[in-house]
Amino acid sequence: MIGALIAFAVVFFGLLILEPIIFGLARLFGFYVVVGERTCRVYVLFGKVIGTIDEPGCYFLPGILGARAFIVNILGQAHLLDLRLSQEYLRSQPVNSEEGAPMGIGIWYEMQISDPVSYLFKNTDPRGSLRANVSNATVRCLSNMPLGEMLETRHKMSQTVRAEVSEKSQAWGYKLGSVYIRKVHFRDKGMIRQIEEMVV
Numbered sequence: 001m002i003g004a005l006i007a008f009a010v011v012f013f014g015l016l017i018l019e020p021i022i023f024g025l026a027r028l029f030g031f032y033v034v035v036g037e038r039t040c041r042v043y044v045l046f047g048k049v050i051g052t053i054d055e056p057g058c059y060f061l062p063g064i065l066g067a068r069a070f071i072v073n074i075l076g077q078a079h080l081l082d083l084r085l086s087q088e089y090l091r092s093q094p095v096n097s098e099e100g101a102p103m104g105i106g107i108w109y110e111m112q113i114s115d116p117v118s119y120l121f122k123n124t125d126p127r128g129s130l131r132a133n134v135s136n137a138t139v140r141c142l143s144n145m146p147l148g149e150m151l152e153t154r155h156k157m158s159q160t161v162r163a164e165v166s167e168k169s170q171a172w173g174y175k176l177g178s179v180y181i182r183k184v185h186f187r188d189k190g191m192i193r194q195i196e197e198m199v200v
Contacts, residue, residue, distance in 0.1 A: 030061045030069035038084045040116045045076035049117055054083065079120055085112045085177060088131060093138045094187065097147040102187040107138050107161065110177030111169070119173030126172040137164040154181040
């Protein structure tokens with residue numbers, strides 16, 4: 001009885017230690033890969049994209065990449081990308097109204113990787129470029145608007161900025177989602193004090 005328990009313990013702890021090692025080596029040598037929800041794997045070998053997997057599941061990698069699967073993790077690269085929807089908020093983008101009032105606009109937008117290969121290779125910093133593009137579009141499109149319109153038509157302003165940015169962002173593999181002007185405020189403290197005194 002004791003011998004059976006010892007044998008069971010040896011086998012149990014042996015498998016407990018060997019299992020992660022065996023599966024780790026199997027992944028390293030490209031026998032299989034597990035792709036999670038809203039993630040993507042882009043395989044590059046000798047500077048050339050040889051495969052992309054963007055659907056969740058467990059895959060037998062040689063069935064997709066062929067014999068190159070056995071060396072891609074050693075001699076190539078396996079890029080793991082997050083395809084989830086991301087959000088960013090740009091605070092107080094400086095614009096001037098038609099009347100010359102210095103205004104600040106806070107803009108919130110969503111973004112998501114739509115083309116993994118373009119995202120990796122067409123721009124070294126697609127997220128930063130998209131941020132700069134949204135900021136420039138906000139300043140360029142919303143400057144010199146009448147003050148009353150700037151304070152009241154946020155939905156229309158949001159659509160204007162989105163239409164200006166979308167085409168450029170898609171070329172970098174980024175899909176721009178919703179865009180919303182969340183805040184329009186005065187930037188000049190003296191003007192703010194004058195308005196407060198008039199209200200009081």
